[in-house]
Amino acid sequence: MRKKIGDLLVEAGLITDEQLQISLKEQREYGMRLGDVLIARGFITEQQLIETLSLQLGIPHIQLYRHKIDTKVVNIVSEHLAERHQVLPVRTEGNKLVVAMADPLDYFAIDELRMNTGYRIEPVIASKDELLRAIKRHYSLQESVAQIMENLQAKEWAEPLDEPEEEDSPVVKTVNQIILQAVHMGASDIHIDPQEDGLSIRYRVDGMMRTERSLPLHMQSVIVARIKIMGNLNVAERRLPQDGRVQMDIEFRRVDIRISTLPTIHGEKVVMRILDLGNSLTEIEKLGFSESNLQKFVKGISRPHGVVLITGPTGSGKTTTLYSALSRLNSDEVNIITVEDPVEYQLSGINQVQVNAATDLTFAKGLRAILRQDPNIVMVGEIRDSETAEIAVRAAMTGHLVLSTLHTNSAVNALTRLIDMGVEPFLVSSSVHCIVAQRLVRKVCPHCACDDSPTIEEQTLLRAHGIEAGTLRKGNGCRECGRSGYKGRLAIHEVLLVDDVLRSMILQKRPDNEYLHHALRKGMVPILKDGLEKAAAGLTTLSEIFRVTSNE
Numbered sequence: 001m002r003k004k005i006g007d008l009l010v011e012a013g014l015i016t017d018e019q020l021q022i023s024l025k026e027q028r029e030y031g032m033r034l035g036d037v038l039i040a041r042g043f044i045t046e047q048q049l050i051e052t053l054s055l056q057l058g059i060p061h062i063q064l065y066r067h068k069i070d071t072k073v074v075n076i077v078s079e080h081l082a083e084r085h086q087v088l089p090v091r092t093e094g095n096k097l098v099v100a101m102a103d104p105l106d107y108f109a110i111d112e113l114r115m116n117t118g119y120r121i122e123p124v125i126a127s128k129d130e131l132l133r134a135i136k137r138h139y140s141l142q143e144s145v146a147q148i149m150e151n152l153q154a155k156e157w158a159e160p161l162d163e164p165e166e167e168d169s170p171v172v173k174t175v176n177q178i179i180l181q182a183v184h185m186g187a188s189d190i191h192i193d194p195q196e197d198g199l200s201i202r203y204r205v206d207g208m209m210r211t212e213r214s215l216p217l218h219m220q221s222v223i224v225a226r227i228k229i230m231g232n233l234n235v236a237e238r239r240l241p242q243d244g245r246v247q248m249d250i251e252f253r254r255v256d257i258r259i260s261t262l263p264t265i266h267g268e269k270v271v272m273r274i275l276d277l278g279n280s281l282t283e284i285e286k287l288g289f290s291e292s293n294l295q296k297f298v299k300g301i302s303r304p305h306g307v308v309l310i311t312g313p314t315g316s317g318k319t320t321t322l323y324s325a326l327s328r329l330n331s332d333e334v335n336i337i338t339v340e341d342p343v344e345y346q347l348s349g350i351n352q353v354q355v356n357a358a359t360d361l362t363f364a365k366g367l368r369a370i371l372r373q374d375p376n377i378v379m380v381g382e383i384r385d386s387e388t389a390e391i392a393v394r395a396a397m398t399g400h401l402v403l404s405t406l407h408t409n410s411a412v413n414a415l416t417r418l419i420d421m422g423v424e425p426f427l428v429s430s431s432v433h434c435i436v437a438q439r440l441v442r443k444v445c446p447h448c449a450c451d452d453s454p455t456i457e458e459q460t461l462l463r464a465h466g467i468e469a470g471t472l473r474k475g476n477g478c479r480e481c482g483r484s485g486y487k488g489r490l491a492i493h494e495v496l497l498v499d500d501v502l503r504s505m506i507l508q509k510r511p512d513n514e515y516l517h518h519a520l521r522k523g524m525v526p527i528l529k530d531g532l533e534k535a536a537a538g539l540t541t542l543s544e545i546f547r548v549t550s551n552e
Contacts, residue, residue, distance in 0.1 A: 004034075004105065005034050005035055005049075005053070005103070005105050006020045006023070006024065006034055008052055008053065008056045008057070009038070009044065009049075009052055011056070012052050012055075012056065014043075014044050014048055014052060015038065015043050015044060019038075019041070019043045022041070023037045023038050023041060023043065026041075033102075033103055033106075035049050035102070035103055035128075036128070046127055046128065046478075047448075047476060047477075047478075050125050050127060053104060053105070053125050054125055057104070057105075059104050059123060059124060059125050060124045060125070061124070061125045061126075062090065062100050062124045062125065062126050063126075063130070063477075063483045064088070064090075064100060064126050064130050064131065064134040069088070069089075069090060069091070069134075069138060069213070069214075073089045073090065073091055073092060073097075074088070074089055074138045074139070076089050076092070076097060076117050076119070077089050077099075077113065077116070077117060078116070079135075079139040081112070081113070081116060082135050082139065083135060083139075085101075085106065085109035085112070085113070086101065086102050086103070086128065086131055086132065086135070087099050087100065087101050087109060087113065087131075087135075088100045088126070088131060088134050088135050088138065090124065092119065093122075095119060095120055096119060096120045096121075096122050097113070097117055097119035097120070097121055097122070098122050098124060099113060099121055099122070099123055099124070100123075100124050100125075100126040100131055100134070101123045101124070101125065101126065101131075102125075102126060102127070102128040102131050104123035104124070104125050110123065127478075127483070130482075130483060137181065137212065137213065138213065171222045171223065171225075171226045172226060174215075174219075174223065174226075175223060175226045175227060175230070178190060178192075178201055179248070179250065179257070179272070179274075180250060181203075181212065182203050182272075182274055183250050183253070183255060183274065183276075185203055185205050185482070186205060186206075187203035187204055187205050187274060188204050188205075188207075188273065188274060189203070189204040189271055189272065189273050189274065190202075190203055190270075190271070190272040190274065191203070191204070191209070191269070191270075191271050192220075192223060192224070192227070192269065192270040192271075192272075193269055194217065194220050194264060194266040194267035194268070194269060195214075195217075195266060196266060197217065198214040198215060198216060198217050199214065199215040199216065199217055199219055199220050199223065200214050201213050201214070201215065205482070206442045206484075206486055206487070206488065206489050207315060207440055207442065207489060208442070208484070210482070217266075217267075220267050220268075221267075223270075224261070224267070224268050224270055227259060227261075227270050227272070228242070228244070228259075228261065230244075230246045230257075230259070231244025231245060231246050231257075231259035232244055232246075233259065233261065238263060238267075238268055239263055240263070241260070241261060241262050241263065242259075242260075242261045243258070243259065243260050243261075244258075244259045245257060245258045245259060245342070246259065253276060254276075255274055255275065255276050256274075256275040256344075256345075257272050257273065257274055257275070258272065258273040258275070258342065259271075259272050260272075260273075275344055275345065282320055282323075282324050283324065283327075283328075284297070284298070284324045284325065284327075284328050287317075287320070287321055287324055287490075287491055288490035288491040288492070288493070288534075289491075289493055289495075290493070290525070290530060290533065292523075292525065293493050293494075293495045293525065293530065296434070296495040296497055297325075297434070297436060297493075297495050298328075299434075299497070300433060300434025300436075300495070300497060301325045301328065301329060301401070301403070301434070303401060303433060303434075304376075304399070304401060305396055305397075305398075305399045305400055305401055306396050306401060306402070306431055306432065306433040306434070307392060307393055307396045307402045307403075307404070307431045307432045307433065307434075308325070308401070308402070308403045308404075308433070308434045308435075308436075309383075309403075309404055309405065309406050309414050309432065309434070309435045309436070310322055310403075310404075310405045310406075310436050310438065311405065311406045311407070311408040311409075311410070311411060311413070311414045311435060311436065311437045311438075312405075312407075312408075312437055312438045312439055313407065313409075313439075314407070315440070316438055316439050316440050316491075316548075317438060317440045317489075317491050318405040318438065319344055319381070319405070321436065321438065321491070322379060322403055322404075322405065323344075323345055323347065325403060326338070326347060326350060326377070326379055326403070327347065329377055329401075330347065330349055330350060334376040334377055335351075335373070335374060335375045335376050335377070336349075336350045336351065336375065336376065336377045336378075336379070337350070337351040337352075337353065337370040337373055337375045337377075337378055337379075338350060338351070338352045338353060338378070338379040338380075338381070339353045339355060339363055339366035339367055339370060339378075339379070339380055339381065340352060340353070340354060340355065340379070340381035341354070341355035341363065341381050341382070342354060342355070351370075351373070353366050353369075353370060355381070362388075363380060363381070363382070363383075363384060363385075363388040364385070364387040364388045364391055367380055367388060367391045367392065367395070368391060371391075371395055371400070375400060376400065376401065377400070377401045377402075377403070378392075378395060378400050378401070378402045378403070379402075379403045379404065380392055380402065380403070380404040381404070381405065382404065382405050382406070382407075383404050383405070383406050383418075383421075385421070386421040386422035386423065389418055389421045389422070389423050390422070390423055390427075392404060393418070393423055393427045393428065393431040393432070394427065394431075396431040396432075397427070397430060397431050402431075406418075408437070409437070410437050410494070410512075410516070410527070411435040411436065411437040411494050411495070411496035411519070411524070412435075412496060412512050412515035412516045412519060413512055414432075414435045414437075415428060415432065415435070415498075415506055415512075415515060416511075416512055416515075418432070419506075419509060425506055425507050425508075425509055426507060428506055429498075429502075429503040429504075429506035429507050430503070432498055433497065433498045434495070434496070434497055434498070435495075435496045435498070436493055436494070436495050436496075437493065437494045437496075437527055438491045438492065438493045438494075438527070439491065439492050439527065439531075439548040439549065440489045440490070440491055440548070441489060441490060441491075441492055441531065441534075441540045441544040441545060441547075441548055442484075442486035442487075442488070442489055442540065442544050443486060443487060443488045443489060443490050443539055443540055444473045444474060444475050444485065444486065444487075444538065444539065444540060444541060445475035445477075445478060445480060445481035445484070445485055445486055445487040446487065447475075447478050447480040447481065447487070448475045448476045448477060448478035448480070448481065448485065449473050449474070449475055449476075449538070450473070450474065450475075450476055451471045451472075451473065452471065452472045452473060452474040452541075453471060453472070454469060454471075454472050454542070458472075458542055461532070461542075462532060462536060465528075465529045465532050467529075467532055467533060467536050468536075469535075469536035472535060472536065472538065472541065472542065473538035473539075473541070474541055475487075486544075490534070490539060490540065492527055492530045492531040492534060492545070492548070492549075493527060493530055494524060494525060494526050494527040494530060495524065495525075496519050496524055497522075499522065501518060502515060502518055502519070505518065527549060528545070528549045531544075531545035531548070531549055532545060
């Protein structure tokens with residue numbers, strides 16, 4: 001016997017019979033799906049609907065963004081049919097077609113799909129919003145992809161560079177759609193990866209990679225050619241890595257896209273780094289510093305001279321922190337000059353110099369030159385070698401405030417790293433006065449956050465750091481966060497201010513653990529504890545803290 005959604009929800013005790021009758025009446029009046037009426041009325045949540053259908057009927061729940069869906073499978077169902085019934089083909093298994101549906105009890109839709117495709121239909125449940133996004137995503141590129149494939153077949157081995165400049169060409173539409181989707185998702189990077197069996201389009205959202213779709217491998221040459229043209233790269237050069245950049249206006253927002261190509265065994269891989277110029281600066285108070293760490297950091301950058309270092313691995317938000325500090329310090333009374341590779345955001349009133357390998361303008365040469373430009377504050381994008389490190393600390397000793405980044409795991413490790421680079425201990429001890437170590441963690445999605453009870457092990461760990469937390473927070477996963485339970489990121493920090501005792505220890509080249517013990521005695525909050533406090537406050541989860549501080 002065919003069951004109905006309303007009866008299942010009443011049986012499960014999620015709605016009353018009265019609520020069902022009210023919703024059925026509205027359904028008949030407005031021609032909506034019953035599930036949509038119940039959710040709009042607030043009688044149930046979408047997650048409750050999905051869980052009920054999955055448990056009561058044994059129909060699997062699918063998270064579409066985790067699945068690689070073949071273009072050929074999508075083509076089995078027409079776009080018109082997919083949009084009308086809100087369905088998306090996922091895969092074929094013999095004569096069976098697995099179809100994602102928001103309403104797996106829509107037997108009319110299942111019958112029409114069966115008659116149109118000739119397959120036996122097996123429904124799986126997907127959230128409505130995720131399904132609509134996936135339908136739009138997969139079918140919006142279909143027309144462009146089909147046109148490209150048709151053109152490629154017509155001139156199989158011809159150089160695919162005649163069309164891409166035309167704004168209405170299928171190649172341009174496809175690349176623009178890929179970039180537009182990345183901006184909508186808040187992605188920081190687009191990866192176009194040639195694989196053995198296709199071209200994978202992946203996005204990095206909140207620091208985590210996510211595969212969005214796969215295109216036919218034959219499209220690789222035209223897609224890469226178009227992107228190279230956008231970035232003024234050499235289209236004919238496929239054996240060497242290349243770098244370029246382009247600025248685009250996307251839905252009234254100015255975005256800067258850095259393009260990098262890399263030859264691989266399956267063809268050229270392209271990575272596009274997206275920088276939203278309309279959202280470039282973050283106020284220092286909004287970087288996630290705890291109150292005590294914020295006071296220390298502001299004190300560190302308020303000194304008239306000395307070195308301030310931001311440390312952490314790649315992608316830990318060091319540059320954002322540097323720009324926020326520069327923005328705080330920027331005024332008519334000071335001359336600020338930066339040397340960067342590359343200049344990520346353009347700051348008004350600040351002189352920014354781009355490192356250029358072609359003209360041999362290195363960090364060290366750029367730093368030497370800007371010290372002759374009468375600066376008060378100097379920002380060096382990164383201390384990469386001993387020469388740059390030496391010039392930076394000497395500049396700090398001659399009355400300049402120098403801000404820079406360094407790749408180290410902890411604040412105290414930066415002191416040892418500078419000495420290992422060949423900088424004399426007396427220069428390090430007399431110039432460095434503030435070091436910030438930071439990591440980025442994903443924030444709990446505010447739209448689907450709920451209470452989560454810590455395990456005995458988690459409570460023990462929190463208490464060991466002097467933290468009491470009866471409940472934590474986690475995200476269940478919703479349309480706003482792409483079912484991940486996380487949306488946006490915040491930083492966790494440790495801030496070290498170098499005092500006289502530490503300076504004498506640096507002169508003696510003491511080991512890192514002695515620096516650390518002294519810093520802890522003087523009140524430094526280690527990065528792990530700062531993270532645990534933010535998890536206890538419900539901003540992030542313990543698993544996120546463990547992910548980024550696993551070596552602590």
